[in-house]
Amino acid sequence: MPASKCIVLAERPTKDIDPARTFRQETREVGDPGEGEVLVKVMWLSLDPAMRGWLNDKRSYLPPVQIGETMRSGGLGVVAKAGEGVKLAVGDAVQCTPGWTEYAVLKAASCTKIILPPGTQVLDYLNTLGSPGMTAYFGLKDVGKLKAGEKLLVSGAAGAVGSLVCQLGVSMGAQVYAIAGQQEKCEWLEKELGVVKGLNYKAPDFRQQLKSIGYIDVYFDNVGGEILDMVLLQLNMHARIPFCGSISGYNGKPRPLQNYPNIIAMRATLQGFIVFDYAKQYEAARKELAEGLSSGAIKRKFHIVEGLEKCPEAVTMLFSGGNTGKLVVKVADVDETQARL
Amino acid sequence: MPASKCIVLAERPTKDIDPARTFRQETREVGDPGEGEVLVKVMWLSLDPAMRGWLNDKRSYLPPVQIGETMRSGGLGVVAKAGEGVKLAVGDAVQCTPGWTEYAVLKAASCTKIILPPGTQVLDYLNTLGSPGMTAYFGLKDVGKLKAGEKLLVSGAAGAVGSLVCQLGVSMGAQVYAIAGQQEKCEWLEKELGVVKGLNYKAPDFRQQLKSIGYIDVYFDNVGGEILDMVLLQLNMHARIPFCGSISGYNGKPRPLQNYPNIIAMRATLQGFIVFDYAKQYEAARKELAEGLSSGAIKRKFHIVEGLEKCPEAVTMLFSGGNTGKLVVKVADVDETQARL
Incomplete structure (x- = not known):
């Protein structure tokens, strides 16, 4: 199994995120996917203002990220290995919550297979369709x-x-x-x-x-x-x-x-x-928004940062006003021979 | 027509109401009710925390009370004289907004005739039924x-x-x-x-x-x-x-x-x-609440102050915590031979 670079929470910030102190990079062994799990190779990560709240040790809509834990993050990846009893296949592109890491073992049920409506692109799943x-x-x-x-x-x-x-x-x-x-x-x-x-x-x-x-x-x-x-x-x-x-x-x-x-x-x-809270109604909304993307009625803009290691620095842009449009981090090139896109 | 004692806004308070400065008492001639109007003899006035907001010169859900204007106030009274084209009769008890005054000429359409459900009392119209x-x-x-x-x-x-x-x-x-x-x-x-x-x-x-x-x-x-x-x-x-x-x-x-x-x-x-905003639904609610009063399931408490001239002092109790239950001012005894209660 691959050793995976990942970025973990080192210290809770009391004010602004300090990229050098708040996070640290580690290399961790990633295990094999067990029953109902998949190993995902991360392609893209989504950076969102809500992440700042996840760093606070207080009651909220999600539990806080723990010290030493890989930073929580939504993203897109490709299934690299599938465990027992999983419907996803190797090469499937998925929307998931891998965290700031190159590889992650995730519950297959928490991964949504990406099927691209015409006129849309995979990154839309972190933005207009996400x-x-x-x-x-x-x-x-x-x-x-x-x-x-x-x-x-x-x-x-x-x-x-x-x-x-x-x-x-x-x-x-x-x-x-x-x-x-x-x-x-x-x-x-x-x-x-x-x-x-x-x-x-x-x-x-x-x-x-x-x-x-x-x-x-x-x-x-x-x-x-x-x-x-x-x-x-x-x-x-x-x-x-x-x-x-x-x-x-x-x-x-x-x-x-x-x-x-x-x-x-x-x-x-x-x-x-x-x-x-609206998860059950996502599909209908996604359909409508995909039509808007396809017709050109809905425009979108991406602010792309390259490299997993840039996450800690990039996330601070969300609070300084540094980005216009959706901020994403490119973690790996997609191997088109592997990914079914 | 009777000369009527009334209490007018003298000066807008910037902080607490100062009974001696914020208001002053005057005596004003009250005219005859015109077409669609009634002359109401005030029996009871309702003092409410919202009154403080009406003294501020700013945009709100009702226009501010103007300097020199009789202080706005809900109350109960008896029709003393009815103008042309009015269905209310002399002696009818009404819920209305007479202001801090002994007599007021009001639009008949703004007065609600009080019909007491069994087990209720007229003051309930300033409280549970008001x-x-x-x-x-x-x-x-x-x-x-x-x-x-x-x-x-x-x-x-x-x-x-x-x-x-x-x-x-x-x-x-x-x-x-x-x-x-x-x-x-x-x-x-x-x-x-x-x-x-x-x-x-x-x-x-x-x-x-x-x-x-x-x-x-x-x-x-x-x-x-x-x-x-x-x-x-x-x-x-x-x-x-x-x-x-x-x-x-x-x-x-x-x-x-x-x-x-x-x-x-x-x-x-x-x-x-x-x-x-719920005025159209009052009747149904009033029916339900009247049943509660009648059965004794709903209890109420009145804090009664006597005399129109006590209004400025009494209203400050709402902010100092001086009252328990509904604060009302008795302005006049009802002449039972006149009031149809």
Whole structure:
């Protein structure tokens, strides 16, 4: 069995991730897959803001990653060896949660075989057809209950989830406003994704810009903190806030909210959600999103970093605003003779 | 026409209401009721925490009371004179919004004729059968979606809304925990209303007491602030927070929330609501609550203050914890020969 490079949690960060201290690289022997298991060779890893939360030793929707444990991570791989009683075959491409590693033994039941709809590519399974896509889809439709003609505001709009929320909002007939942290991101959101206006939260007149868009029906929030607090004063009656992430506070204490009593006056709803709860409805959503990709109606952008060892450094980009679009790490080239893609 | 004593807003408070500065008493001539109007002689006034919000000059669910304007207030009165085209008759008892005054000319359409179900009393129309009752009922059932066996926590539990929420919770088969600010209130909640435990938020070990009750499914919140922030760390999965009031912050800056990101991890919902939105469903709720009053299943307590001129002083009790149960002001004795009760 191959020896596998992997990156493990060395020390829990109290604030920002320090790539050199928070993680360390190791080489570990990977065992043979047992009954119901597969050995997966990792091709791609997905880096997501939620990872920061998994490093904290506290109660959440998933258990914390333990010190010395391989860092949890979604990814795509190829089945290199299949144990007893497994339907997957060697060479099958799968979506799975291998962690930051070259090889992983995983329960076959936790791996989803990738069957590419026409007009899509394998990486879409970490983005539009994967967790970010499902998060955007169910957050906006089920939690946000967006209706045509409403005003939608999206934070973290140039990220994987946000950029899809923007596009879904436009396609649903909403007036979409998008918050990002760079002028180029704002321009991309306006010109490529069709939002009414991109708002740069680092601009000195951001507060004024935000006020000028008027009352908001749906605020799809990825960041929490100060921006959420401002938006709380700008809610329309019966506004909905699908509360998807609170990135601004992941690396330390979240900035407190002062204006929350306005939630009462405006009969607004701040609703947290975790995409896993919608797993039974993924297939229908994936079908719809795949059609959008295939027709070109849905655009996506990848920010690709090469090499497993780059994971610790790359993940910090999600908090500094370094990426536009979905951040992924290429771990290995696919051997096309092996992978059934 | 009678000259009417009334209490008007003199100055907007920035923090606590100062009875002597915030309001002043005047005597005003009251005109004759015009077409579609009635002249109402006020018997009772309702004092509610929401009144503090009406004094602020900012966008909310009702326009602010203006300087020099009679203080807005719900109440009960008797029709003393009826204008043209009005179905109400002289002597009819009505629930209305007369303001802090002895007499008021009101639109007849804004007055509800009181027909007392058996086993109820006229004051119930300011409490269990009025806005507090409707607030408790729809907040708990429609917003909170409480189910049998769940854990319900109620803040402001000894108040008009809170004490009914506790009782409805018990009758729906929930485990009910109630927060109040005095030991006697806690004992009343336990012994009379049947909650599992009353928690005194002024007790030095309150935080520990709160922790000891475990994870909460529904938090019916009347107070916001520090207690809400503590509870955010103690939410069960898919917890609902019917956000009814934020009394702790009405007299100044609300204490900020720090722990709101937990709303995401727990897939919780913080939902503001205003009872007026349920007006079309009041009748059915009132019928159910009247049955509870009639059978003795629902208990109520009134804190009665006598005299219109006491309103400014009395309203401050709602923020200092001075009242147990529904706070009302008796403005005039009912002339039983006039009132059809």
